[in-house]
Amino acid sequence: MCLQSGGYDLELFVDVPDDGLICSICQGVLRCPVRAACHHVFCKRCIMQWLKRQETCPCCRKPVSQSLIFVMFKLSKAIGRLKIKCRNEIQGCRATFPLSEQYCHSMSCPFELISCPYQGCRAQLLRRDLEAHARHCEHWRQPCHMGCGAVLSQRTRTQHNCYQELRRQYEAKQQSHRAIAAALQRKMRKMQNTMAHMKRQISLICESLEVMDDVVEVDEAEEEEDVAESGTAGSSSSSS
Ligand SMILES: [Zn+2]
Ligand SMILES: [Zn+2]
Ligand SMILES: [Zn+2]
Ligand SMILES: [Zn+2]
Ligand SMILES: [Zn+2]
Structure with a gap:
């Protein structure tokens, strides 16, 4: 019971x-070692709990006051440098490291028992098994x-291929653009044909108009001649 509230378990250390x-x-x-006025040293929490019951040193029975207790920083640092074994040794971790790095190691220890990090999953597993678990979590x-x-689940991740989808859309769009361009080209050719046809028609009309003009001119010339002939004939007849 005392071990829980106080110091580090002796078993944890590589050397005694x-x-x-x-x-x-x-x-x-x-x-967190502290020294009482009598120079005896205890864990801070241990002596504080002791003093709640009696205000004397548990070693020498001299009176101890809460206000005369000093934290021993140097000693604390020295203890922090002691080598310890990983608390997951039973699980299989063989790592040893300074006591001060215990927290750091536990955050990356492959044998640490962790909860599955995905929301809603209640699985507890060793960190090293997380990858295998995630594959079917x-x-x-x-x-x-x-x-x-898109947020993918294990079920949808295999089917999901947004890059392919994007390519497909892009290609479909390109194809429709090409179709529109081809239709426009066809329309333009048709219009050019119509224009050429119309031009031909117009020139034919022009040609036929010119022919008619000549005919009219010829007719008019003939008429004038007739008029002149008849005029002379008329005048001659009237004069006679
Ligand atoms: Zn203690
Ligand atoms: Zn003492
Ligand atoms: Zn470990
Ligand atoms: Zn899970
Ligand atoms: Zn995507």
């Missing part, structure tokens, strides 16, 4: 810690890495 680093209240390695969700905005 020095006697001077042991708290006489909890028998663990000092956690029903709650796995991840935004498409192409940045299309």
Whole structure:
């Protein structure tokens, strides 16, 4: 019971810690060591709980006042440098590191028991098994890495191919553009044909008009001759 509230478990350390680093209240390695006026050293939490019941040193029975307790920073740092084993040793972690790096290691230890990070999943697993679990976790969700905005599940990720979809749309659009261009070209050719046809028609009309003009001119000339002939004839007849 004492170990829970006080110092570090002796079992945690690679080498057996020095006697001077042991708290006489909890028998663990000092956690946040403090020194009382009598020079005895304890875990801060251990001595604070002790003092709630009696205000004397548990080692020498001298009076101890809460206001005369000092944190031992240097000793705390020295303890932080002691090598410890990973708390997941039973699970299979063989790592050793300074006590001060315990938290850091637990955040990346492959043998740490973690909860599945995907919302709604209640699975508890070792960190190293997360990748295998994620492959069939029903709650796995991840935004498409192409940045299309779709949130994929394990079921949809295999079918999802927004790049292909985009290409398909692009190609369809290109094809429709090509079709429109071809239709426009056809229309233009048709108009050019019509224009050429009309030009031919017009020139034919012009030609026939010219022919008619000649005919009219010829007729008019003949008429004038007739008039002149008849005039002379008339005058001659009237004069006679
Ligand atoms: Zn203690
Ligand atoms: Zn003492
Ligand atoms: Zn570990
Ligand atoms: Zn899961
Ligand atoms: Zn996508």
